[in-house]
Amino acid sequence: MLSFNHFNLRVPVHRLDAVLNFYGQVFDWREGFRPLSNSDGRWLYQGDLPLVHLSIVSEAEAEQLAARGSGYLDHLAFHTDTMAALKARLDKFSIEYSEVKLERTGLTQVFFFDPMGLRLEVNG
Known part of the structure; x- marks a missing residue:
């Protein structure tokens, strides 16, 4: 059985x-605890769960990512009560x-960007 763990976004500073x-x-x-890493970044938490990992990238890498698009990723979905x-x-x-x-x-x-x-999609 699998459960959602986190998603990672590469973000220009x-x-x-x-x-x-x-x-x-x-x-x-x-924003919460992030273990030491070779790269800079931030982790966002919902309660005690680190859901979003943000990896900070250079402007050049951000341009390459933008040109590549999000590949097959269409959206991330969540549920709310x-x-x-x-x-x-x-x-x-x-x-x-x-x-x-x-x-x-x-x-x-509900869909938004x-x-x-x-x-992003939120179901409820």
Whole structure:
């Protein structure tokens, strides 16, 4: 059995604050302990769980990554029991989103983008 562990984003240093603020504002994830590494970066936590690993890259590497795109990665999905609270946060911080209601299951899906252009989906 597998469970979601973390996702890693490579972030140019000039976008780091925007990414940290975005995930802090939308999901209330906070920067926490990161083991020593040969590269610079930050880890964002939900409670005691380090969900997002941010790896800081040079401008040149960021340009190469941008040219390559996200490969097969389309989006990352999460589940919430508090969809109204999530949408209120997105509205509060003027983050545009789209909403899909799946009539057969009663599930609501909200889609939006982080500052790096990564599409996020939250189900509830």
